[in-house]
Amino acid sequence: MQSALFSHTENPSQDRYAVQNPQLLRVALTGSDDVLARKGAMVAYQGLVDFDGEYQSSSQQRARAHTGEGLDLMRCSGQGTVYLANLAQYVHVLDVTSEGLTVDSNYVLALDSTLNTEVIAVDSQYGISGTGKYQLNINGHGKVALMTSGQPLMLQVTPEKYVNVDADAIVAWSSGLRVQMQAQTHSSGVWRRRGNTGEGWELSFLGQGFALVQPSEVLPPQNAQIGSGARAQFGVGQQGAYGQNQNNAWS
Structure with a gap:
């Protein structure tokens, strides 16, 4: 059998986290370093690998219940190779250091089990369609794999x-x-986007660090709901960007 498909072979990289292709992550397990991955993100694996639901502490459960922010994770352990993906979104690997990382949990694909996560409040009294008033803070030392809709832009933030x-x-x-x-x-109704620009809420970042932006203003489609209303307005209902896929509705 011959096909151009046979050019898409395994990545020979020796790195623990390796981007197999822009939309697929390869993670090597050695038996002593578990990986926490988004539930259902495994598309293939080799070797002796176990998958188990990750336990959530009572404080994590309370935070999830009150804020809606948190991670639904599975623990990948053993010896072998795991391939992870989610709805063909682009995958990017970051090294988390003492600087820490704040992220919307919808964009987390996998992370080292040694990292710590905590729900924090963003400076806002409003819950909006994209970044709401609660986010996930990841700290410690390790790697995290993030997802974006399209190729992202990394912006440097400086005091100047x-x-x-x-x-x-x-x-x-x-x-x-x-x-x-x-x-x-400039409208008296702050919930209504400006009619002449289409722009709504924005975040201003000050200090020293970076901000990662994706070329999309649509929530990841794992939150899709078939129906109308506010969620459709922001691209995830039958009137939105993903509404043409109703027979495979990312349930």
């Missing part, structure tokens, strides 16, 4: 150059940055 980002496009940022949320509108 602060950065403004559409709240629906931001993926992650350095935890040490100061964050302020504001509405770009």
Whole structure:
């Protein structure tokens, strides 16, 4: 049998986390270093690998119940190779250091089990379509794999150059940055986007660090709901960007 498909072979990289292709992550397990991955993200594996639901502490369960922010994870352990993906989103591997990383949990594909996660509040009294008033803070030392809809843009933030980002496009940022949320509108109704620009909420980042932006203002489609209403307005209902796929509705 011959086909161009046979050129898509395994990545020979010796790295623990390796991007097999832009939308597929390869993780090597050696038996002593578990990986926590998004539930259901495994597309293939080799070797003796076990998958188990990750336990959530009572404080994590309370935070999830009150804020809606948190991670649904499975623990991957053993010896072998695991391939992870989610809805063909682009995959990126970051090294988390003492600087820390703040991220929307919807964009986390996998992370080292040695990293710590905590739900934090963003400087806003509003819950909006993209980045809401709660986010996930990841700290410690290890690697985390993030997902974006399309190829992202990494913006450097310095004391001399602060950065403004559409709240629906931001993926992650350095935890040490100061964050302020504001509405770009002159209307008395702050919940209504400006009619002449289409722009709504934005985040302002000040300090020293980075902000990761994706070329999309649509929530990851794992949150899709077939129906109308506010969620459709932001691209995840039958009136939105993913509404043409109703027979395979990312349930």
